[in-house]
Amino acid sequence: MPSFSTSGSRMSDWIRRHLPGLVRRLGLRGKLLLALMPSIVCILLFTGWASYRVSDEFIDIALSRTVRQNTMAVAHEMEQYLDGCRTDLLFLAGGRTDGASLRDAFARLLKAGGKPYLELCYLPASGGEPVVLVSQGETVHAVAPGVLDRVRPNPFAELNRLAALKPGHVAASDILEVSYPMPTKDSANRYADANVVRFYTACPGNGAEPPGLLFLSVEATTLRNILSWYNSRKSPLWAYPRSDELRFNYFVNHDGWMLFQSEDYDKQGGELTTYLAREGFDGSLGKPGNAAAFRPNEKYTLYWNTVDAMGQGKNGLERVEEARPKSSAVSSHYFSYAPVYFRADPAGPPSVYGGVIFVDRSQLPIIAGYKNMDVMLFVTIGGIVVISILIFLFGRILTRPIRELAARMNTLNSLEEMEEIHLPYSGYDITVLQESINNIIRRVKQQVVEIQAKDEAILNVNKRERASLDRDRELLVENELSRIPEIVGVGSATANLKVNILKAAQVDVDVLIAGETGTGKQLVAEAIHAHSSRAGKPFISINCGALDENLLLDALFGHVKGAFSEAKEDRNGAFVEADGGILFLDEIQSASHKVQQSLLRALASRKIKPLGSDRELTVDVRILAATNVDIQSLIEDKIFREDLYYRLKVISINTPALRENRENISLLAVYYLKQAESLAGREHLDLSKGALAKLISHDWPGNVRELVNCITRAAVMAETDIIQPEEIRLESDFYSWPVQSQPAEYPSGNAQPPHSPDIPSAFPAQPAAAEADTGLNPRQKEAWDVIRKQGNVTRKQYQDLVGGNLPTRTAIYDLQDFVKRGLLIKKGKGPSTRYELTGE
Numbered sequence: 001m002p003s004f005s006t007s008g009s010r011m012s013d014w015i016r017r018h019l020p021g022l023v024r025r026l027g028l029r030g031k032l033l034l035a036l037m038p039s040i041v042c043i044l045l046f047t048g049w050a051s052y053r054v055s056d057e058f059i060d061i062a063l064s065r066t067v068r069q070n071t072m073a074v075a076h077e078m079e080q081y082l083d084g085c086r087t088d089l090l091f092l093a094g095g096r097t098d099g100a101s102l103r104d105a106f107a108r109l110l111k112a113g114g115k116p117y118l119e120l121c122y123l124p125a126s127g128g129e130p131v132v133l134v135s136q137g138e139t140v141h142a143v144a145p146g147v148l149d150r151v152r153p154n155p156f157a158e159l160n161r162l163a164a165l166k167p168g169h170v171a172a173s174d175i176l177e178v179s180y181p182m183p184t185k186d187s188a189n190r191y192a193d194a195n196v197v198r199f200y201t202a203c204p205g206n207g208a209e210p211p212g213l214l215f216l217s218v219e220a221t222t223l224r225n226i227l228s229w230y231n232s233r234k235s236p237l238w239a240y241p242r243s244d245e246l247r248f249n250y251f252v253n254h255d256g257w258m259l260f261q262s263e264d265y266d267k268q269g270g271e272l273t274t275y276l277a278r279e280g281f282d283g284s285l286g287k288p289g290n291a292a293a294f295r296p297n298e299k300y301t302l303y304w305n306t307v308d309a310m311g312q313g314k315n316g317l318e319r320v321e322e323a324r325p326k327s328s329a330v331s332s333h334y335f336s337y338a339p340v341y342f343r344a345d346p347a348g349p350p351s352v353y354g355g356v357i358f359v360d361r362s363q364l365p366i367i368a369g370y371k372n373m374d375v376m377l378f379v380t381i382g383g384i385v386v387i388s389i390l391i392f393l394f395g396r397i398l399t400r401p402i403r404e405l406a407a408r409m410n411t412l413n414s415l416e417e418m419e420e421i422h423l424p425y426s427g428y429d430i431t432v433l434q435e436s437i438n439n440i441i442r443r444v445k446q447q448v449v450e451i452q453a454k455d456e457a458i459l460n461v462n463k464r465e466r467a468s469l470d471r472d473r474e475l476l477v478e479n480e481l482s483r484i485p486e487i488v489g490v491g492s493a494t495a496n497l498k499v500n501i502l503k504a505a506q507v508d509v510d511v512l513i514a515g516e517t518g519t520g521k522q523l524v525a526e527a528i529h530a531h532s533s534r535a536g537k538p539f540i541s542i543n544c545g546a547l548d549e550n551l552l553l554d555a556l557f558g559h560v561k562g563a564f565s566e567a568k569e570d571r572n573g574a575f576v577e578a579d580g581g582i583l584f585l586d587e588i589q590s591a592s593h594k595v596q597q598s599l600l601r602a603l604a605s606r607k608i609k610p611l612g613s614d615r616e617l618t619v620d621v622r623i624l625a626a627t628n629v630d631i632q633s634l635i636e637d638k639i640f641r642e643d644l645y646y647r648l649k650v651i652s653i654n655t656p657a658l659r660e661n662r663e664n665i666s667l668l669a670v671y672y673l674k675q676a677e678s679l680a681g682r683e684h685l686d687l688s689k690g691a692l693a694k695l696i697s698h699d700w701p702g703n704v705r706e707l708v709n710c711i712t713r714a715a716v717m718a719e720t721d722i723i724q725p726e727e728i729r730l731e732s733d734f735y736s737w738p739v740q741s742q743p744a745e746y747p748s749g750n751a752q753p754p755h756s757p758d759i760p761s762a763f764p765a766q767p768a769a770a771e772a773d774t775g776l777n778p779r780q781k782e783a784w785d786v787i788r789k790q791g792n793v794t795r796k797q798y799q800d801l802v803g804g805n806l807p808t809r810t811a812i813y814d815l816q817d818f819v820k821r822g823l824l825i826k827k828g829k830g831p832s833t834r835y836e837l838t839g840e
Helices: 002-025 028-093 099-111 145-150 155-164 220-230 301-311 364-410 428-463 470-480 492-506 521-530 549-557 593-605 631-636 642-648 662-680 689-697 703-717 768-772 778-790 795-802 808-820
Strands: 117-124 131-136 139-142 170-181 191-203 212-219 247-253 258-261 283-287 290-296 316-321 332-342 351-360 511-515 539-543 582-586 622-627 651-655 824-827 834-837
Touching: 028 099, 028 117, 028 170, 028 191, 028 212, 028 220, 028 247, 028 316, 028 332, 028 351, 028 364, 099 117, 099 131, 099 139, 117 155, 117 170, 117 191, 155 191, 155 212, 170 258, 170 290, 191 220, 212 220, 220 247, 220 258, 301 316, 301 332, 301 351, 364 428, 428 689, 470 662, 492 521, 492 651, 511 521, 511 642, 521 539, 521 582, 521 622, 521 651, 539 549, 549 593, 593 642, 631 642, 662 689, 662 703, 689 703, 778 795, 778 808, 778 834, 795 808, 808 824, 808 834
Parallel strands: 511 622, 511 651, 539 582, 582 622
Antiparallel strands: 117 131, 117 212, 131 139, 170 191, 191 212, 247 258, 247 351, 258 290, 283 290, 316 332, 332 351, 824 834
C-alpha cells in the first residue's frame, strides 16, 4: 500500500507540474479537442447507457410476453389433449361393452393414429365379466379374469368412483403407477409397469349389458412429452433461434405436487423426473403412484402463491432473482404459470386439473448488454474520430484568418516594410484582432521613425568626429621599412603581390602584368626594376594605347634620317634607349597586328631594325608588359596574337582590384592624404568617421587612381582640418541621371531596362537612351543612336560609323565598354562576332 500511494502521489505531482504547460502549448484545435472530447465521450456513454436501459426494458417485456405465451400454449395443448381423452372415452362408452366389441373399438382407435392409450377397462357393477385391455404399440392384449388379482392396483378398487359419476361425466385421476402381468415364452413372470392418468365414466347399461365403470388410461410420459415438445426446437412456437440457456416446464397438481418436468424431446421414453423443478427447494420427494413427484415445504411463498393462483384459474409471470447467480450465468429468471383445465361435464364449466410452470433462464439481456457495449465502443471511437476530424476542419476554417494574419506578419522582413493589414474576413473577433495588430503596426512605425531620426542624428554627429587612423599611420611607418616600400598595403593579397614582385625581380625574363585600370601596374613594373639586377640601367615606359600604329612603331624601334618626310634626323627607339635595362609596355592589348608582329620578332631575336634602316641592332632589353583586359578573349577574337601572348607571359603577375582589398582603403587614404597636403598647401588634415566609411563602402571602379583623385579633391575642398562625408566627392556623385515621366518600351517587352553591373546600385535603372548619355566617350555617343535603331553592330560597322580611321583596337575597346555597361551583348566569335542590343 505505501508503494501504491507513493506512485500515485508522484503521478499527481507530475500532472500538476506538466499539464498546464502542455495545455498552453496546444493550439486552438488541440484545446477544442481537450475541452470538448471528455464531455462528448460522457454524452455518448450516457446515451449508450440510457439506450441500453430502454432496450433492456423492452427486451424484458418481449421476453416476458414470449415466456407467458409459451406457458399458456403448453397449458392449452394439455387441455386439448385431456379433452381429446375425454371425448375418446365417451365415444367408447356409447358402444357395446362386451369384451369383443371393446377390444375391436380399442384396436381401431389405436390404429386410427389417435393417442397412445395404455389400458381400457370395463368393470360391471354387478354380474357380467370385467374387460381389461392393455396395448403394446398397436397390439391389444386382454388380461384373463384369472390373473386380475395380479394387476396392481386392483382394477376393482376403482368401482368406488362409480357412485360419484353421472352419466356423460368424465373424471381424471392423478398419476398412478400400474403393473400388468405380461408373460412371454421366455419369461412367464414378466410384468409391464407404467405411470398413467386414468379417465373414468359411468356406463348406464341396457337390457343386455349391466351398468358399470369404464376407464381409459394414457401414460403420463405422453403428457410430459407435450412439455418437452414445446421446450424443443420442434415447438410450434419456435419462431426464432435461441441460445442454449436452461429453460424447462413442469406440471403440478392442485395439491402442489410437482408431478413431472420436460425432458429432451428426442428421448421421449424416459421415466418421469423433477430434478430441475425441485432445484433450490426443500420438501417431500415421492408419493404413491409417482416416485418422482416432489412437494416443496410451505416456506416457499412464491411457489405456493402460484399454486393458489392457478387453483383460482389465474395465470401470471414473475421475475425471480437467482439464488446462485454465478452458477447459472444470469442474475434472474422468468417464472411463468398457467392453469390446466379439464371439463368433466361437456355442458358444464371446466375445473382446474393442475398447472404448467415455465422457468426460463434467458441470457438475451446479458448478450444484448455485451452487444450494446461493443456498439458503444465502436460508436464512441467513431464519434471521437468524426468529431476530431470536424474539430480539425472547422478549427482550420476558424483559425484561417489568424494564420493569415500571422503569415502577413511573417512576411514583414523589415520595419520599413510594415504596412497595415486588411484581410477579407468579417466577424467581431477577427476585426478586433486585426485592428489591434494594425494599432501595434502604427505605433511601431511611429516609434521606428522617431528612433531612426534619433539614430540618424547620433550617427551624423558620430560621422563628423575624427576617425582613429593611428594604426594606419603605424603601418605606413612599418611599410617604409619593408623591402618594397613603394607598394602600400596589408593583407594576403598585397603580401602575395610583393612576393611575386621579388620573385620576378630575381630572374631576367619577360613579365606580363594584368589588372584593372588604376591598380598600380606601372608601380609593380618599377618595383621589379628597382629590385632586379638591372636596377642601375634605364627603365623606359611606353603606353601603347596612347599612340596610333605608326607613332608606336617609331617610338619603339626609332628611325633613321629620311625614313619618312618628317624624319629630319636619326632617332633611337625605346628598345635602344632601354638597352641593358627594362622596357615597360603599358596597355599592350592596344597594339595593332603590325606592331604585335614587330614586337614578336624583336622578342624572339632581341634584334630590332629602325624604321628606314636595313641594319639590325642587337639589344639587351627585358620586357615588362601590362594589360587591363582579358587577353584570352582577344585571342579568341583573333585580335591579339597568341604567340606574342606566350612570349610575354613567362611570368604573370595580377594586381588586385581595390574593392577586393577594402582593408587597404583606410591605409591608402592616409598615405595619399599626406601627399595631398603638400599639393593643397594644408597641414594636419584628417578624415572623419563618416568620410572614412564612405571611402570603404565605395567599389572604386577606377581603383587606386580614383582613390588618389578623390583624396586630393577632398584635401583641396575641405573647409576644416577634418574632411567630412559630403566633402568626399566620388565619381558617381558627378553623374546626373535624367528621370522620364513615362517608362520607355524595350525590345524585351519589360517595363524596366536591363541592369548593368557597372552602374552603381544607389541610382535607379534608366532607359538605354539615358544611359548612353552617361559616361560614354564622344565616339560612343555619336554611334549609339544608330546602333539603337538598327539593333546590332559589328566591329567594322562601328569603325565606319565613327569614321576617322579608328584603330581596330580602339573600336573593340569601345564595344566592350558597351558590353560592360549592359547596353550590348556580345554574340559569336572571330570574324562572325556581332554586338546586339540587350533584350534583342
